[in-house]
Amino acid sequence: MESACRRILARDPRQPAFLHVLGLVAQARGQSAIAVELIGEAVALKPDDSAMHGNLGIALAKLGRLDAAEGAYRRAIALRPDNADAHSNLGNVLRHHGRWEEAEAEYRQALTLRPTFAEAHSNLGNALRQREDLEGAEAAYRQALDLKPAYPEAHYNLGNVLLDRGQVAEAMACYRAALAFNPQLVEAHNNLGSACKALGDMDEAIACYQAALAIDPRYAEARYNLGLAWLGLGDYARGWAAYEWRWASPDFRPHRRPFSQKTWRGEDAGDATVLLHAEQGCGDTIQFCRYIPLAAARCRRVVVEVPRPLLRLLRAAPALTAVGEVEIIPRGTPLPAFDLHCPLMSLPLALDTRLETVPATVPYLVAPVAPAAAPGCFRVGLVWAGNPTYKVDRRRSLTRAQVDSLVAACPGVEFHSLQKDPEANGGLPQGVIDRMGEVEDFADTAGLIQALDLVISVDTSVVHLAGALGRPVWLLNRFDTDWRWLYGRDDSPWYPTLRQFRQETPGDWYGVLARVAAALDDAMPRP
Incomplete structure (x- = not known):
């Protein structure tokens, strides 16, 4: 076909249909710049062809020229409003720009026009996931797979939403299915590694990241994740160097x-x-x-x-x-x-x-003004939740019921809230003293900590503050720990006064809190 098109165009180069075909051939070979040139010539000769505008948009998007791609898709839709592919592809551009509601509307329009459009179902799932509608996203991915079982990207996307929901084993099965259909899908290798890490299998996690890098040595997410794995294992020689790949990750680019x-x-x-x-x-x-x-x-x-x-x-x-x-x-x-x-x-x-x-001499910070501590009571500062916008906050934060169980188990302890905005994090537990209304900055928080006997916190900035002040601090740590707390340790080389209480199984906060309550009983001064 290609050679026939070229013979025809050699005789008459103003043949849009044949230019379009050659553009599609170039696009199939990954030659997007050539595809843009050829399909662009075809569009110039036949500006009323919706399919050509749509395919021009695809080639432009492959080159990262998303504004031009959006214009091409909109022209395709204007010429033929029932062009389901153009609606779905326009949704992809809008999703890339963070215009989630508009993207969702385009995917739904594509599905109204073609209910069996598996790719549009999967794309709709991506938009819903970005809007935190995990249940809706999962349903969309499953619908895509019902229509097209051998669809690696849909398996991968379903794995992502299951991982978000804490269904790690099910997510791993999805990633493995995606790789069975497309062993070159680097994102699936990478996220399978993250799922292995969530279950504590660091050897397998590292193998998955390295498999992704064997396919694409410049895949930043896998290089960055490999760095985090090495740091968590204490291999700082390799870990810090790989950690620099964070700047090539989409999450970090805005901060560079x-x-x-x-x-x-x-x-x-x-x-x-x-x-x-x-x-x-x-x-x-x-x-x-x-x-x-x-x-x-x-x-x-x-x-x-x-x-x-x-x-x-x-x-x-x-x-x-x-x-x-x-x-x-x-x-x-x-x-x-x-x-x-x-x-x-x-x-x-x-x-x-x-x-x-590690330079671990503490304290290296001091409280500018520290309130005097009244004698007699054993005072414990408490932080039970982090910033809810952080992507793993659901795994690191406690519920109000879990906090109440700790307070109830320790009647001899005077608990003080160090929680920022407690009302937005389940409300102040009964019996907990709250002076955070007086706090304007971390210097004020440091003053409160200085007057306490102990700080107990989930993985938030207060842990670092208490450790830097050289105060006793107990970290309530999730099973899939952050790299800085290392694997298999209950202390920290960064903070000599820190003690860790880790989940022994994913999500088991009550087991952690039972051990904390017993340790508090041991730590309290006896009359």
């Missing part, structure tokens, strides 16, 4: 700073000014601000940009400013002149941190 200055790699910078900048949450900043004096020893001046709620706390910490010239500024203010920069969470790589060389 477009500085023209070079990244500081830990070298002696002489008379240079180095900007250290927070990149993620407040807990991450608290954990990694310990590196400020180490960086300050290698350059003339350090400027540290941090979230404003941490400003007063960090400025009041003598340990952070004891070496060299250090200026701590709030994020959002104009930056002073600087010569080099480094994200805070890249400092362990720059300074060649190994498990045995």
Whole structure:
């Protein structure tokens, strides 16, 4: 067919149907730029052909030219409103831009026109998943598979929503089904690795990430996840280097700073000014601000940009400013002149941190003002929930009923809430004292912690704050732990005063809380 088309076009190059066919052949070969050129010529010759506009949109989307693709799909629909493929493909572009409701409407229109359109069902599932309608997403993926059982992307998508819902074994089966139909589906290898990690099988998780990278060595998500796995195993030599691949991940790209200055790699910078900048949450900043004096020893001046709620706390910490010239500024203010920069969470790589060389001298933060503690009571600060927008918050946070069970099991303990916005996190448990209304920033929270005997918290910034203050802190840790708490440990090389209480099986908070209650009974002073 291709050779016949070329012979015809050699005699008469103004043949849109044959240009279109050659464009489709190029697209099938992955030659999207050539496809755009050929199908574009066909469209110019026959501007009223809906199918040609739709296929031009597909080629443009493959090149990442999404605005142009959207225009092509809309033209295809204007010419033929019953073009179900164009509606579904337009939905994909809208979903990429975060226009979820518009994307959903296009998928539903495609399905109204063609109810047996398996790809549109799967795409609808993707839009519903992004809108947190996990039940609707699962139903859409299952409908796609009912229509097209040998559909690897639908198996993969169903695995994703099952993993979101905590059905890890079922998710793994879906990923394996996807790979049975398409062994080259790198995303399925990667997410199968994440499912293995969720069940604690780190050897298999690493094998899955490496399988993805064998197919696509530049697949950032797998490289980043492999780094997290190595960090969780304490293999910091390989882990920190792979962790830098986070910047190529879609989740991190919006946070990358477009500085023209070079990244500081830990070298002696002489008379240079180095900007250290927070990149993620407040807990991450608290954990990694310990590196400020180490960086300050290698350059003339350090400027540290941090979230404003941490400003007063960090400025009041003598340990952070004891070496060299250090200026701590709030994020959002104009930056002073600087010569080099480094994200805070890249400092362990720059300074060649190994498990045995973690700078863990505490306290490195201090409470600017600490309330006096009244004698007699055993005071415990409590944090039971994290930020609900965090993607694993359902797994790391406690329910109100679980918190109530701990409080009821410890009648001799005076519990104090350190929970931000308790009303949005199940409400204040009965019998728990709440002074968080007085808190304006982390310096105030540090003052409350300083007056307590112990802090008990799920994996939030308060754990880092208590650890950095050198206060006793118990971490209520989920089964699929974050990399920084390491696997198979109940202590932490980052915080000498921290003790971990891990879930022994996924989701088993009541077992954790029973052990915490027994440990509290042992820790309480006896008359």
